[in-house]
């Protein structure tokens with residue numbers, strides 16, 4: 001498994017505003033969108049391409065375009081939905097699937113409550129959107145679900161990650177032959193006893209959409 005922790009002053013600046021408890025929901029949503037576009041730039045570095053011939057106003061040349069089949073972007077509901085717009089800006093032609101996962105706040109176990117995905121994901125580059133990689137439970141369940149549908153190239157984009165979560169995902173898929181990459185805006189210090197990332201930003205879903 002590859003883990004890429006971004007190192008860019010613009011990302012660090014936006015993350016700092018995002019973490020601040022005084023940042024309101026509209027600003028939080030806009031920052032998440034901007035951050036995802038920046039993280040997605042890194043996450044799509046190995047997106048599959050094909051050579052194409054084009055004619056410019058001056059001459060003929062060869063360029064590259066994204067190869068078919070198009071990638072599939074999978075936001076994990078509900079907080080991952082806040083990342084979709086930022087990703088779609090970068091790859092507007094990607095297909096979008098949805099995976100609804102909820103974690104039990106006592107056991108911290110994740111379970112699937114909804115999904116809308118193509119039946120066969122083989123040959124597709126999958127981009128999973130989940131803002132907080134905390135215990136790793138949600139991503140582990142999501143990756144198993146996607147691999148069962150044939151996914152064989154998965155990249156997760158997370159705004160923040162905890163070392164415990166990265167270690168758990170790494171351990172779970174250590175012997176998997178599916179290439180897995182995690183691109184994250186920051187690797188925080190630890191998880192607290194409630195499974196929250198420290199220093200973190202609190203509950204990403206609540207901060208995006210309010211407490212419902």
Ligand code: URA
Pocket residue numbers: 079132134195196197198200201202203204205
């Ligand atoms: N989910 C969140 O929204 N925040 C955390 O800190 C951990 C999991």
